[in-house]
Amino acid sequence: MVHPEAVRGPVVPAAGRGRGAPALEGGDVLERLRADGASRPAVDAALAGGLRDWLEDGLAPGVEARGDAAEPVRVSKEALNQVLVCEAHLVAARRAPRVPTVELVRGSCVDALFRQWISVGAVGDPWDDALSALEVDGDRDGVASFARALTGPRRQALEAELAEQVAQIQAHWSVPSPAWLARTQERLEVPLCGGRVVLAGVVDLVLGGPPEERASVCLVELKSGGRRLEHRGDLHFYALLETLRSGSPPFRIATYYSATGELDDEAVGDDALVSALKRTLEGATRLCRLAAGAEPARTPNPLCAWCAGLPACGPGQERAGTDVPRHGASDAPDVSPAGARR
Amino acid sequence: MRSRAATVTDALLAPPAGEVSGAELMALRDELGRDLAALASDLPAHESLRVDAFKVLAARRHPERCTEVDDPFAPSPGRCRRAVGAAAVARCVRGFSPGPAAAVAEVLAAGLDDVTSGPATAGSAPWWAPWYGGLAPGARAVVGAEAVTWATALLTALEWRRLPRQAVVGGRADWWQCPGSSALVLQGRADVRLHAARRPAYLVLGSGRCRDDWRVELGFPALVAALGRAAPSVPCRVVGVWPQSGQVRVLPVDITTLRATGAAVASAVGTWVDGRLEAQPVLAGR
Numbered sequence: 001m002v003h004p005e006a007v008r009g010p011v012v013p014a015a016g017r018g019r020g021a022p023a024l025e026g027g028d029v030l031e032r033l034r035a036d037g038a039s040r041p042a043v044d045a046a047l048a049g050g051l052r053d054w055l056e057d058g059l060a061p062g063v064e065a066r067g068d069a070a071e072p073v074r075v076s077k078e079a080l081n082q083v084l085v086c087e088a089h090l091v092a093a094r095r096a097p098r099v100p101t102v103e104l105v106r107g108s109c110v111d112a113l114f115r116q117w118i119s120v121g122a123v124g125d126p127w128d129d130a131l132s133a134l135e136v137d138g139d140r141d142g143v144a145s146f147a148r149a150l151t152g153p154r155r156q157a158l159e160a161e162l163a164e165q166v167a168q169i170q171a172h173w174s175v176p177s178p179a180w181l182a183r184t185q186e187r188l189e190v191p192l193c194g195g196r197v198v199l200a201g202v203v204d205l206v207l208g209g210p211p212e213e214r215a216s217v218c219l220v221e222l223k224s225g226g227r228r229l230e231h232r233g234d235l236h237f238y239a240l241l242e243t244l245r246s247g248s249p250p251f252r253i254a255t256y257y258s259a260t261g262e263l264d265d266e267a268v269g270d271d272a273l274v275s276a277l278k279r280t281l282e283g284a285t286r287l288c289r290l291a292a293g294a295e296p297a298r299t300p301n302p303l304c305a306w307c308a309g310l311p312a313c314g315p316g317q318e319r320a321g322t323d324v325p326r327h328g329a330s331d332a333p334d335v336s337p338a339g340a341r342r
Numbered sequence: 343m344r345s346r347a348a349t350v351t352d353a354l355l356a357p358p359a360g361e362v363s364g365a366e367l368m369a370l371r372d373e374l375g376r377d378l379a380a381l382a383s384d385l386p387a388h389e390s391l392r393v394d395a396f397k398v399l400a401a402r403r404h405p406e407r408c409t410e411v412d413d414p415f416a417p418s419p420g421r422c423r424r425a426v427g428a429a430a431v432a433r434c435v436r437g438f439s440p441g442p443a444a445a446v447a448e449v450l451a452a453g454l455d456d457v458t459s460g461p462a463t464a465g466s467a468p469w470w471a472p473w474y475g476g477l478a479p480g481a482r483a484v485v486g487a488e489a490v491t492w493a494t495a496l497l498t499a500l501e502w503r504r505l506p507r508q509a510v511v512g513g514r515a516d517w518w519q520c521p522g523s524s525a526l527v528l529q530g531r532a533d534v535r536l537h538a539a540r541r542p543a544y545l546v547l548g549s550g551r552c553r554d555d556w557r558v559e560l561g562f563p564a565l566v567a568a569l570g571r572a573a574p575s576v577p578c579r580v581v582g583v584w585p586q587s588g589q590v591r592v593l594p595v596d597i598t599t600l601r602a603t604g605a606a607v608a609s610a611v612g613t614w615v616d617g618r619l620e621a622q623p624v625l626a627g628r
Binding site: 112113115116118119120122124128129130131132133135136137138176178179181182183184185186187188189190191195198209210211212244245246247 | 444479491554
């Protein structure tokens with residue numbers, strides 16, 4: 001087996017960032033992500049330990065208040081986004097049954113097709129392949145059965161969209177070299193404070209083996225919908241998890257938008273990790289407080305109109321101008337605190 | 343920075359620290375066999391109990407869920423990933439494949455060949471192959487992708503060039519039939535087995551994060567191996583690697599470890615037997 005560091009692609013300038021990032025020319029995503037090994041940062045052996053200490057010191061008061069026997073508080077990117085926007089929104093979202101939507105079907109199907117393309121290098125009929133992938137895994141969210149029940153123009157539109165997004169993926173992604181150790185849907189699970197808080201995530205694509213002298217891992221998230229400001233926060237959260245897990249930050253993180261072919265990528269510096277840590281600490285502290293039984297704070301925000309808790313939330317109704325929540329996420333606004341700061 | 347794989351390999355290959363005597367092992371076997379047989383005698387008529395590490399841990403973590411009768415085995419991508427992934431890692435280590443993705447594809451293709459080439463080879467097909475052969479392309483991709491992720495985790499967990507040639511990847515599980523009860527069998531498995539200074543040493547790839555009961559998780563395969571073997575063949579240690587969390591633990595195996603694990607297994611068997619008994623009226627009513 002050849003070490004990933006031994007295979008170096010050509011030096012390609014980093015992509016533009018933000019909303020103006022250009023759509024990619026065909027077939028260059030992997031080259032751009034792997035970049036040149038010589039430019040990768042050296043591993044700082046003390047970094048991960050320092051970040052862990054910082055997090056555990058910050059979480060200690062909230063964790064101690066809950067006691068040893070309590071179930072661990074799981075901190076995912078979704079939980080972070082929700083609790084930082086509005087604690088009551090998080091609680092309402094957790095209580096509401098998860099109802100499949102067309103957006104959820106599209107996202108799950110494109111995730112499955114991207115995985116198939118990276119793993120096998122071939123996709124046949126996108127609709128059939130995606131649904132059989134979801135079904136063999138047990139169709140836990142009921143997405144496949146919801147999709148199979150779709151008929152008429154909704155189904156035709158979704159099938160056409162899947163075909164378009166697969167075409168984008170095929171045009172931009174070559175099948176990774178074996179030396180890059182590509183793996184899909186990799187789970188990260190970092191216990192803190194003796195396992196009483198668990199930071200968790202599933203990364204769509206991980207490239208590169210474990211770090212030695214230099215950072216060697218690249219993380220990629222796939223998005224089938226439009227750009228949203230919280231996507232950057234999600235990526236930074238995963239970079240933090242990878243740092244805590246492996247002892248080294250990823251050398252590059254990226255979000256690929258399969259609807260447009262855009263790639264939003266960046267190198268991971270200390271500033272990104274520290275900002276991710278502060279955000280995670282703030283969110284995890286709130287999650288610990290809620291898990292201890294505290295009343296969730298209500299923070300009116302642009303998402304109130306989509307919140308499942310709207311019928312019982314006065315401030316939310318005032319903000320939204322109605323007590324009937326809207327459905328579907330495609331037209332929901334960006335509200336991430338990270339985004340609001342930019 | 344010394345890599346984690348180097349540290350794990352050091353731990354796996356370190357000289358054994360102590361040993362278990364034949365007399366100690368015999369006493370443990372007798373005592374545990376007696377205790378387990380007594381517990382198994384309470385199982386509902388015609389029921390058997392196969393206890394693996396998953397069941398032992400489930401009894402400790404979620405005793406309320408320990409009511410299910412052993413189901414007929416149903417393959418899934420999650421259940422196939424170790425079998426396919428271990429075969430793929432073996433191919434990479436021997437230099438037959440350039441990496442996990444190619445190796446997994448070759449293992450899956452060979453399994454399909456065994457199934458489709460006719461009755462002469464169908465008998466030698468791996469257990470997952472007939473099921474895999476019946477899947478649609480999208481579902482097959484999930485099986486392959488899961489196995490690639492598992493194989494990559496194992497392949498990058500160790501410095502393979504330092505391991506002895508006889509190191510076994512995957513391999514058969516250890517089984518121990520409780521001497522006093524035909525209804526109870528223990529099944530232990532390790533993901534890598536090798537000899538460190540003539541004593542077996544195991545590596546286990548854990549799922550998720552390392553929990554408080556990691557000593558039981560790592561001790562179980564050592565216990566099952568010890569119960570079925572002579573004292574010199576008792577594993578000297580079990581190294582646990584949890585790739586998703588990056589955690590590593592080393593469990594030296596001595597008689598104290600084996601006794602503690604045996605007590606945990608007896609407790610788990612008791613929990614499962616109680617669960618089966620409590621489920622009886624429900625089952626009878628179905």
